[in-house]
Amino acid sequence: MKFPKTIAHLKAGQLAKISGYATEEIPVKLYELGLLPGSKIILKKRLPFGGPLCIQMTENKNLIALRKSEALSLLIETA
Amino acid sequence: MNGKKVALIGNPNVGKSSLFNLLTGLRQKVGNYPGMTVEKKIGFFSNGSFKYQLIDLPGTYGIYPTSLDEQVVTDVLSDPAHPQHPDLGIVVGTPDNLKRAILLYQQVRELGIPALFVVNMMDEAKKIGINIDFVELEKTLGTKVIATDARNGNGLNELKNALEAEVESYTFNYQIPENFSEKINFIQNRFSFETDYRAWQALAQNNVRHFSPDTQREIEQFRQQEKIISKRLQVKETIDRYGLIESQLDKIVLRTPNNRKSFTEKLDHLLIHPFWGYIIFSALLLLMFQAVFAWSGPFMDFIDESFAWLTGTVSALLPPGPINGLLTDGVIAGIGGILIFVPQIVILFLFISIMEESGYMSRVVYLMDRWLKPFGLSGKSAVPLMSGAACAIPAVMSARNIENDKERLITILVTPFMTCAARLPIYVVIISLIIPDKTFQGINLQGLTLFGMYVLGVAGALGSAWLLKKIIKSNFKSYLIMEMPVYKLPVWRNVLLTVWEKSLGFVVGAGKVILAISVILWVLGSFGMGEKFNNAEQIVTAQNPEMDEVELENEITSYQLEHSFLGYMGRAIEPVIEPLGYDWKMGIGLISSFAAREVFVGTMATVYSLGDTEDDLTIRERMAKEINPNTGKPAYNFASGISLLLFYAFAMQCMSTIAIVRKETDSWKWTFIQMFFMTGLAYVTALIAYQFLK
Numbered sequence: 001m002k003f004p005k006t007i008a009h010l011k012a013g014q015l016a017k018i019s020g021y022a023t024e025e026i027p028v029k030l031y032e033l034g035l036l037p038g039s040k041i042i043l044k045k046r047l048p049f050g051g052p053l054c055i056q057m058t059e060n061k062n063l064i065a066l067r068k069s070e071a072l073s074l075l076i077e078t079a
Numbered sequence: 080m081n082g083k084k085v086a087l088i089g090n091p092n093v094g095k096s097s098l099f100n101l102l103t104g105l106r107q108k109v110g111n112y113p114g115m116t117v118e119k120k121i122g123f124f125s126n127g128s129f130k131y132q133l134i135d136l137p138g139t140y141g142i143y144p145t146s147l148d149e150q151v152v153t154d155v156l157s158d159p160a161h162p163q164h165p166d167l168g169i170v171v172g173t174p175d176n177l178k179r180a181i182l183l184y185q186q187v188r189e190l191g192i193p194a195l196f197v198v199n200m201m202d203e204a205k206k207i208g209i210n211i212d213f214v215e216l217e218k219t220l221g222t223k224v225i226a227t228d229a230r231n232g233n234g235l236n237e238l239k240n241a242l243e244a245e246v247e248s249y250t251f252n253y254q255i256p257e258n259f260s261e262k263i264n265f266i267q268n269r270f271s272f273e274t275d276y277r278a279w280q281a282l283a284q285n286n287v288r289h290f291s292p293d294t295q296r297e298i299e300q301f302r303q304q305e306k307i308i309s310k311r312l313q314v315k316e317t318i319d320r321y322g323l324i325e326s327q328l329d330k331i332v333l334r335t336p337n338n339r340k341s342f343t344e345k346l347d348h349l350l351i352h353p354f355w356g357y358i359i360f361s362a363l364l365l366l367m368f369q370a371v372f373a374w375s376g377p378f379m380d381f382i383d384e385s386f387a388w389l390t391g392t393v394s395a396l397l398p399p400g401p402i403n404g405l406l407t408d409g410v411i412a413g414i415g416g417i418l419i420f421v422p423q424i425v426i427l428f429l430f431i432s433i434m435e436e437s438g439y440m441s442r443v444v445y446l447m448d449r450w451l452k453p454f455g456l457s458g459k460s461a462v463p464l465m466s467g468a469a470c471a472i473p474a475v476m477s478a479r480n481i482e483n484d485k486e487r488l489i490t491i492l493v494t495p496f497m498t499c500a501a502r503l504p505i506y507v508v509i510i511s512l513i514i515p516d517k518t519f520q521g522i523n524l525q526g527l528t529l530f531g532m533y534v535l536g537v538a539g540a541l542g543s544a545w546l547l548k549k550i551i552k553s554n555f556k557s558y559l560i561m562e563m564p565v566y567k568l569p570v571w572r573n574v575l576l577t578v579w580e581k582s583l584g585f586v587v588g589a590g591k592v593i594l595a596i597s598v599i600l601w602v603l604g605s606f607g608m609g610e611k612f613n614n615a616e617q618i619v620t621a622q623n624p625e626m627d628e629v630e631l632e633n634e635i636t637s638y639q640l641e642h643s644f645l646g647y648m649g650r651a652i653e654p655v656i657e658p659l660g661y662d663w664k665m666g667i668g669l670i671s672s673f674a675a676r677e678v679f680v681g682t683m684a685t686v687y688s689l690g691d692t693e694d695d696l697t698i699r700e701r702m703a704k705e706i707n708p709n710t711g712k713p714a715y716n717f718a719s720g721i722s723l724l725l726f727y728a729f730a731m732q733c734m735s736t737i738a739i740v741r742k743e744t745d746s747w748k749w750t751f752i753q754m755f756f757m758t759g760l761a762y763v764t765a766l767i768a769y770q771f772l773k
Contacts (some may be wrong), residue, residue, distance in 0.1 A: 058178055
């Protein structure tokens with residue numbers, strides 16, 4: 001099975017490692033939060049109708065909510 | 080002398096505001112940064128003989144802004160001439176997020192600001208299996224590190240005592256990437272920056288706002304010429320710093336893995352569930368609406384009655400005359416009109432601050448973002464919009480919690496469209512006059528019309544939000560990247576301080592405008608020129624010899640109002656409102672209800688010589704009989720009634736809302752744009768409706 005391409009393609013509960021970014025046009029805040037190549041994340045929950053989703057970084061308990069458009073710009077590989 | 084300027088700097092959700100409240104208590108001054116909707120919080124405290132001025136800066140993750148709030152942080156920190164530029168920074172972090180706090184700390188230090196480092200919420204560390212080597216941390220950061228717990232005040236004295244200690248000089252510096260060193264050298268020499276990091280900032284920041292226009296232009300030219308993209312510099316710096324911080328933290332932070340399903344996870348399973356999440360949020364909104372709408376009733380009645388009593392007492396104590404009238408009907412009534420909103424403000428902010436404090440509010444954003452984003456609103460706008468259905472004043476104030484400045488501004492501008500409680504008396508009276516009390520398919524037509532008015536309010540709000548989204552420009556792209564913190568029990572000190580600050584802010588900040596307008600309206604309604612106003616008593620008595628005393632008195636009051644300045648203004652605007660189907664008497668009602676919509680019904684009662692009757696039925700019967708002298712038809716017929724409903728649905732007929740919008744936006748420009756847009760829309764729709772239906 002092919003592994004999903006971006007965070008937006010993950011299923012709830014799936015673990016992945018960020019491998020890069022689909023575009024340069026993403027807020028610097030993503031980097032500042034530590035969503036850097038190599039960091040591991042879990043997709044925790046998502047909302048229907050193209051709504052936001054939330055991920056968790058493995059090092060702390062806070063969730064991070066992202067819009068689908070932001071999630072689509074975060075490329076991933078298997079963790 | 081206000082003492083040393085100290086700034087609290089930190090990521091969102093690290094308990095910065097708790098520390099702020101703990102240190103300053105009630106000695107806080109909350110306002111806006113000049114001309115912006117960004118909140119400025121300053122507080123004062125002392126320790127022994129040392130006095131401090133504490134600035135609570137908006138939460139941020141770094142010094143490269145992605146919102147106006149973050150821009151303010153960058154401005155304050157990088158411009159030594161900024162009035163809030165601190166002498167000392169306190170960078171606040173939490174045990175589970177040290178990495179992010181250290182990134183910010185390094186940037187603060189390298190901008191040349193001495194800073195302490197605070198690890199807040201230390202009690203959490205053990206629970207989540209984190210152990211921190213404080214000695215090593217101090218060595219790495221080159222400053223004093225203080226562990227605090229803002230929930231119970233642990234570590235607070237240590238923090239206070241550390242404020243006077245000499246801060247170690249900072250040795251670590253960001254290693255400018257080699258391929259940039261030449262360019263940075265050039266910029267540093269050209270503008271004589273003290274450090275190479277300052278020069279790096281000049282290129283990495285999209286715009287350094289305190290530079291002169293010439294400098295800004297020159298730097299921009301240099302960037303274009305050298306093909307430097309600021310964003311890439313920002314990303315490079317962030318990635319470089321994190322690489323280093325992570326290797327340093329390996330020695331400092333020890334984690335014991337803890338895979339127990341936490342309380343937050345269990346709660347989130349329900350609260351942000353794709354179905355139950357919305358059900359629970361709707362129920363909470365309904366409860367909030369009910370509370371603001373109904374629970375405030377007894378308190379508002381009490382304030383109302385107290386002021387009625389006060390008016391009566393003062394009026395009886397003083398000799399009759401203009402001073403008496405000014406004091407009772409102008410000033411005391413004006414103050415009463417301000418205080419009457421306090422119960423609603425208190426109740427709404429109890430709810431909101433508990434939602435914020437517990438961590439639920441960020442879930443609201445997450446749930447609602449999809450549905451409000453298309454209209455240029457934030458997920459958080461759901462709260463102001465819903466509470467706007469009770470009263471726009473606390474609702475507009477609650478928009479302050481929205482992080483993005485554009486979304487906050489739009490929310491403030493459209494919230495007054497929601498059908499507030501003050502519109503109800505007018506709607507009820509007019510609907511009962513023009514809509515038959517019949518049922519259609521089992522649905523009461525009057526009820527249906529009232530429901531339609533509520534729908535119209537929502538449509539007005541969302542429609543204009545959509546329009547404003549197209550018009551208002553922002554330097555920052557809209558995005559949603561938001562941390563949702565673990566749930567916590569609210570700190571009651573913070574909840575109560577919020578409620579206190581909001582109530583006081585309203586009474587003092589917006590009260591001035593409200594009081595001024597109510598005094599002006601009183602003057603206009605109580606004074607007039609010429610014989611007809613001054614000799615009203617003789618004229619009316621002579622004309623109506625058969626009337627009894629009460630009737631006569633009501634007739635005189637009505638006659639005086641008709642010939643007061645307000646009456647003449649009603650006549651003066653008649654040409655403008657005639658196409659809407661109103662006569663000049665209704666014009667008087669329109670002008671006086673600028674104070675507050677519900678005043679319309681009362682004013683019409685006075686105009687129609689009913690005296691101070693509170694009986695809806697009497698007013699309604701009298702209004703039904705009124706003939707519009709211009710058309711010869713009933714003044715409140717179907718066409719003019721619908722026109723009136725539309726007018727009150729859209730027009731900005733509330734001076735208190737205007738006052739609070741002025742306070743919250745810190746701009747007369749937006750206040751007037753809102754007023755003219757709303758009243759203009761009201762006029763046009765009422766005009767079309769009347770001309771179409773008459």
